[in-house]
Structure formats: C-alpha cells, structure tokens
Amino acid sequence: MIDCYENIKDKPNWTSSFVQHDFPQLLEQLQQIVVGKPEVFRLACITMLCGGHLLLEGAPGVGKTLFARTLAQVTAADYRRLQMTPDMLPADVTGSMVFDPNGGELRYSGSPLEAHIVLADELNRASTRTQAALLEAMEEGTISIDGVTRKLPEPFMLIATQNPLSFEGTYRLLEAELDRFLMRLTMEYPDPEMESNMLIQQLAYEGCTRRVRAVLTPDEWLLIRKRIRNQHVDATVCRYIVELVQATRSHAEVGLGVSPRGSAALLRASQTEAFLHGRDYVIPADVQAVAVPVLAHRLQLRGGEDAVERQASVIQELLLSTPVPTFGHKLPRTHASAGGSGSEGGRKARRAAKLLRRPAHAGSSMHEPLPALLRKQRRANDSWLGGLFR
Structure with a gap:
C-alpha cells in the first residue's frame, strides 16, 4: 500500500x-x-x-x-x-x-x-x-x-x-x-x-x-484513488448533491429514494470526473455528468416498477428541476493554470466565477420535451464550463 x-x-x-x-x-x-x-x-x-x-x-x-x-x-x-x-x-x-x-x-x-x-x-x-x-x-x-x-x-x-x-x-x-x-x-x-x-x-x-x-x-491505482479523494469540493456543491438526493425521496413516483451512501457515492464519482478533466475541484457539471449511472439503480419506484429507463428518467427530471448552485468567490485553479494571477488559467477561473452566478436554467421552459431540455442544459454546461476549464 x-x-x-x-x-x-x-x-x-x-x-x-x-x-x-x-x-x-x-x-x-x-x-x-x-x-x-x-x-x-x-x-x-x-x-x-x-x-x-x-x-x-x-x-x-x-x-x-x-x-x-x-x-x-x-x-x-x-x-x-x-x-x-x-x-x-x-x-x-x-x-x-x-x-x-x-x-x-x-x-x-x-x-x-x-x-x-x-x-x-x-x-x-x-x-x-x-x-x-x-x-x-x-x-x-x-x-x-x-x-x-x-x-x-x-x-x-x-x-x-x-x-x-x-x-x-x-x-x-x-x-x-x-x-x-x-x-x-x-x-x-x-x-x-x-x-x-x-x-x-x-x-x-x-x-x-x-x-x-x-x-x-x-x-x-491506489495512488490515484488517494489523489482523487483530495479533490476540493465546495460546500455549495455538497449541498447541491444533498438536494438532488433529497428530491429523490420526495418524488411522487419513488417509493424509496437514494440513501446517504448514494450521496457519498455521487460525491466520489464527481471528484473523479473533475480529476479526469484536469481540475483540483468539483463543479456542478461534474455532478450532473455522473448522476444518472450513480443514482438511478438506487431508486425503488412505486408499484414495484424498476424499469431502467424510468429510473434514469426520474434522475434526469430532478437534474432539470433542482437549482444549480452559484459561487460568489473565486474557484481554485486547474492543474494547467499554475502560473500567476495574470495567467490565462487565472483569467478563465475568474470568468467562470462570474458565469456561475447566472441562473442555470435561464430561458428554459419546462414545457419543452425532456430530451430537448437535457440537450440545452448540456450545451450551457459546455459553453460556460467546458470551454473554460476542460
């Protein structure tokens, strides 16, 4: 070891x-x-x-x-x-x-x-x-x-x-x-x-x-696992994970929601997603990227129905309805932005902090079909976060 x-x-x-x-x-x-x-x-x-x-x-x-x-x-x-x-x-x-x-x-x-x-x-x-x-x-x-x-x-x-x-x-x-x-x-x-x-x-x-x-x-493999568990997770991201999990417990179609073990699993997977994008910290887009495969199988739907597609659909709906957190402070820098405050990485981090204050679903209509909403949210994540950090 x-x-x-x-x-x-x-x-x-x-x-x-x-x-x-x-x-x-x-x-x-x-x-x-x-x-x-x-x-x-x-x-x-x-x-x-x-x-x-x-x-x-x-x-x-x-x-x-x-x-x-x-x-x-x-x-x-x-x-x-x-x-x-x-x-x-x-x-x-x-x-x-x-x-x-x-x-x-x-x-x-x-x-x-x-x-x-x-x-x-x-x-x-x-x-x-x-x-x-x-x-x-x-x-x-x-x-x-x-x-x-x-x-x-x-x-x-x-x-x-x-x-x-x-x-x-x-x-x-x-x-x-x-x-x-x-x-x-x-x-x-x-x-x-x-x-x-x-x-x-x-x-x-x-x-x-x-x-x-x-x-x-x-x-x-052990070394990387230890490194991943040192990824910074802001308290607002932790609250976002908890809100997603809490929402599964009160959903009308869910008989038994995600357990606290599921919250911890989502946190670890989000840290790994951030690590593989070269960042030292987790952002909401990391949580969204892994939420369905981490959470869906933990749901027990009412009526004994555990269809894979419906379980995934419930998590996708909750990702759309749960407010994405905003950050009022500077985010840590990526591995690549190890230069001074005037580096390109530093400028991107400051710009991201401003963009993250914007509502995640601004301009979205819940009357749109679910796949269209998911595509719109992914495009927003890619333009605000992916282009800045990944």
Missing part, C-alpha cells in the same frame, strides 16, 4: 500525465478488445479509479465478462471469476474452514474474493442468501469466517454482471446489495458498424492471442 505520493512517483506532474496520456491509452486498450460504447468504458473506469464496485447489465454475449477480464489486464491486477449459480452456497464465495488430515487441524480454504478485481458473473442467478455473502466484502473490504475477519487485497473491486429479469432462473438483487454498487451500466448490442468491425478483427487475429498492454499498476 502507498502511504505518500513520493513512494511511487517523484514527478509532481505525474497525475496530470496520467489524465492526458495514460487514461486515454487505458480506454484505447479496452476498446481494442471489447466492442461497446466508449462512454460506458469511461464510466466504468471512473468507478474503478474512485474505489467503487460496478454492476453491468445486458443480454448474454455483449462482452460483459470480456470487459472485466480486459480491465484487469490493463491494470495489471489479480483477477478471479465467480460463476454464480442457484445451488451456490455462501461458503463458496467467502471460503470456509476445512479439516486438514495431514496436520489434524482446521485450515482456511481461501476465498475467490482474494483478488484486486473479482467478477461475479450472472449475479442474479445466485440465491439471495449467497448474494448476501458479498455485502461485507463490498462495504468493508473484508470477509469473516467462523468469527475471524480477513482483509481483502487493496485495491479491491467487484464487477457483477446480471441478465435481464425477464430471463428464466434469475432473482432480484438485494436492495442493500444494489446500494453498494457505485454505478450500474448497461452494455447494449453494438450498432451494425461496430459489429462488422468486430468480425473483421476476429478474422485478422484468427489463431493469434490478442494481448493488451498494462497501463496502470495496482499501486498506481
């Missing part, structure tokens, strides 16, 4: 180099092997970097398992896979004490969770009792057997896949389990062009083993 910045990298600009060079290479390595939308890969990497767990949904054959294995390869991480089945027992997940005939005593059998990245494949095929065996590992990073607690390796990330609930032999995931996943992402069928390229690549590499290059090590 890394205790300080200098233990692994002495160059003060290493994190900036990671954002500008290594992270794009990491995404490129993933896309060389797995067919899918780049934004899904980016959000999955955000989950990894900030120390969260990931739930991947999708039909069989879209690359969920391949993605998890490839992510472990590009991070040089220890990787293990758990194939979840209805007859699996909790001891199959956590390990157990078994009798050693040679020594005449009980010994620990080991757990498949003892790796940096663990894939729980088809998680919703396991019984709820077996699913519950994962809760301690996801929350505490430990497993307990016969009263003895054992610490899992750091970093530790659980990637779970699940098939649609309409598939035969699937169980609904536990609410406490869903809440422990930082993000839920959906891997959809590729478009015709992507699928054609996949077939061409398969023909080109027939008989060959495709290898990916490790871009990150587990020690560097």
Whole structure:
C-alpha cells in the first residue's frame, strides 16, 4: 500500500500525465478488445479509479465478462471469476474452514474474493442468501469466517454482471446489495458498424492471442484513488448533491429514494470526473455528468416498477428541476493554470466565477420535451464550463 505520493512517483506532474496520456491509452486498450460504447468504458473506469464496485447489465454475449477480464489486464491486477449459480452456497464465495488430515487441524480454504478485481458473473442467478455473502466484502473490504475477519487485497473491486429479469432462473438483487454498487451500466448490442468491425478483427487475429498492454499498476491505482479523494469540493456543491438526493425521496413516483451512501457515492464519482478533466475541484457539471449511472439503480419506484429507463428518467427530471448552485468567490485553479494571477488559467477561473452566478436554467421552459431540455442544459454546461476549464 502507498502511504505518500513520493513512494511511487517523484514527478509532481505525474497525475496530470496520467489524465492526458495514460487514461486515454487505458480506454484505447479496452476498446481494442471489447466492442461497446466508449462512454460506458469511461464510466466504468471512473468507478474503478474512485474505489467503487460496478454492476453491468445486458443480454448474454455483449462482452460483459470480456470487459472485466480486459480491465484487469490493463491494470495489471489479480483477477478471479465467480460463476454464480442457484445451488451456490455462501461458503463458496467467502471460503470456509476445512479439516486438514495431514496436520489434524482446521485450515482456511481461501476465498475467490482474494483478488484486486473479482467478477461475479450472472449475479442474479445466485440465491439471495449467497448474494448476501458479498455485502461485507463490498462495504468493508473484508470477509469473516467462523468469527475471524480477513482483509481483502487493496485495491479491491467487484464487477457483477446480471441478465435481464425477464430471463428464466434469475432473482432480484438485494436492495442493500444494489446500494453498494457505485454505478450500474448497461452494455447494449453494438450498432451494425461496430459489429462488422468486430468480425473483421476476429478474422485478422484468427489463431493469434490478442494481448493488451498494462497501463496502470495496482499501486498506481491506489495512488490515484488517494489523489482523487483530495479533490476540493465546495460546500455549495455538497449541498447541491444533498438536494438532488433529497428530491429523490420526495418524488411522487419513488417509493424509496437514494440513501446517504448514494450521496457519498455521487460525491466520489464527481471528484473523479473533475480529476479526469484536469481540475483540483468539483463543479456542478461534474455532478450532473455522473448522476444518472450513480443514482438511478438506487431508486425503488412505486408499484414495484424498476424499469431502467424510468429510473434514469426520474434522475434526469430532478437534474432539470433542482437549482444549480452559484459561487460568489473565486474557484481554485486547474492543474494547467499554475502560473500567476495574470495567467490565462487565472483569467478563465475568474470568468467562470462570474458565469456561475447566472441562473442555470435561464430561458428554459419546462414545457419543452425532456430530451430537448437535457440537450440545452448540456450545451450551457459546455459553453460556460467546458470551454473554460476542460
């Protein structure tokens, strides 16, 4: 484990180099092997970097398992896979004490969770009792057997896949389990062009083993996670996160809203989003960029309806109706604006502070269709914030 910045990298600009060079290479390595939308890969990497767990949904054959294995390869991480089945027992997940005939005593059998990245494949095929065996590992990073607690390796990330609930032999995931996943992402069928390229690549590499290059090590992964958690978050941004979460608890269509654990998850993901844009601080646009994948799966809609599209739509509606905070003080400078107060970065920061005082939804009409409103808000964020800082 890394205790300080200098233990692994002495160059003060290493994190900036990671954002500008290594992270794009990491995404490129993933896309060389797995067919899918780049934004899904980016959000999955955000989950990894900030120390969260990931739930991947999708039909069989879209690359969920391949993605998890490839992510472990590009991070040089220890990787293990758990194939979840209805007859699996909790001891199959956590390990157990078994009798050693040679020594005449009980010994620990080991757990498949003892790796940096663990894939729980088809998680919703396991019984709820077996699913519950994962809760301690996801929350505490430990497993307990016969009263003895054992610490899992750091970093530790659980990637779970699940098939649609309409598939035969699937169980609904536990609410406490869903809440422990930082993000839920959906891997959809590729478009015709992507699928054609996949077939061409398969023909080109027939008989060959495709290898990916490790871009990150587990020690560097820990270092980045520590750096992300030092990102500055203004109190107004914290209040904005809380207001979004509070709004889910009072929404007419929501039976059970987002928990305080969800607030903390949104904060971590927002810090990572800011970090990947080269900033030392979080702005509301960072919160908005990750709010749907972080919050939507935590909602329990009234009437037992948990449709992915409707859950996402509720969060999008709340993003439009929740006032975006304004800042009456100067924002911190970006990594790139390390020059004096007269530097270009400093001028942009001062200009941003003025622009952020403007109402976020000025001129918007709630009578417009939801997609049009979302596009308008994104364009406003891009022009006010993206052009200034990113």
